[in-house]
Amino acid sequence: MESGTGGKTYNADPLRPPAIAVVMGSDTDLATLRPGLTLLDSTGIPYEVHITSAHRTPQYMLDFGKAAASRGFKVIIAAAGGAAHLPGMIASETSLPVIGVPVKASSMDGLDSLMSIVQMPRGVPVATVGIANSVNAVVLAARIVGTSDEKARKWVEDHLKRMDDENMEKEQRLQKEGWMTYKKLDG
Template identity: 45%
Template sequence: MAKVGIVMGSDSDMPVMSKAAAMLEKLGVDYEMTIISAHREPDVFFEYAKSAEEKGFKVIIAGAGMAAHLPGMCAAIFPMPVIGIPMHTTSLGGRDSLYSIVQMPTGIPVATVAINGGANAAILAAKILATSDDALLSRLKAYTQEMKEEVEAKDAKLKEVGYKNYTK
């Protein structure tokens, strides 16, 4: 059963949302991915958000650009955590999306990650789930160790070849 719902307003969001899906797969977290426009098909959106709890979702990751109402509307209906991913936009560089998602009214919080922050949204969702899942917590700790080792390897390479030869 999917524990995380990944929802986006358009297939143009797929490059970012696929990073969320890939990270959840890496961490062994089941998810369901859906494209729904809150503005163009509000009845379909409403049913999605209303039925998410009974589907077994514990967290929803919602990506949206421009007016970016999808995460906030999910949070208004779904009683558990919603993580918003603001999408980069050509007109305002994603600041419009960021402000739309992060400026929620009192009582309807949306956790918000960086513009185009698909992987971080998945990691945050996994951390939320790991509060009651020791195996997932262990996988998160292993991922953190992998990141540390990658940085150590890069530093060792820098020390070995020097900065002038590092990128050659």
């Protein structure tokens, strides 16, 4: 595929270009992104998913970052493990917000990735979520898109309401059953 060109659009809508780009440094990062991508699919926000490595395909990654705004994206989610240079390098090539997802690699339980992503030089920010927390990356991206997209904002509001309802249901069960017999339904 030529650098900076489009990919498969999920939640395609002829009236809305893809608003979120999700990039990962390797296909092994997909396991970390799956929970977030599943949630992203429920938002209705058009998005694309790409593999582009800061180390293995640097030109493709640079071209992707440079073209992202002109392609209509509003925010980029970038997942990487180990040295985790992808989020920062993408951020250096675009004016769009970049959300970094640190991936647990083979050592240091993801702390190396977290520190690499969060310690960006002044002027090149990367918003960073918790280690392997692709769900928070998607919720943050939806909030960013929701500043100018009514459907995205409505999804965020509904998502917050669902979380509130779920928590209150658990509170009511706890009060009814007591802490000693209370069992979580879904882990």
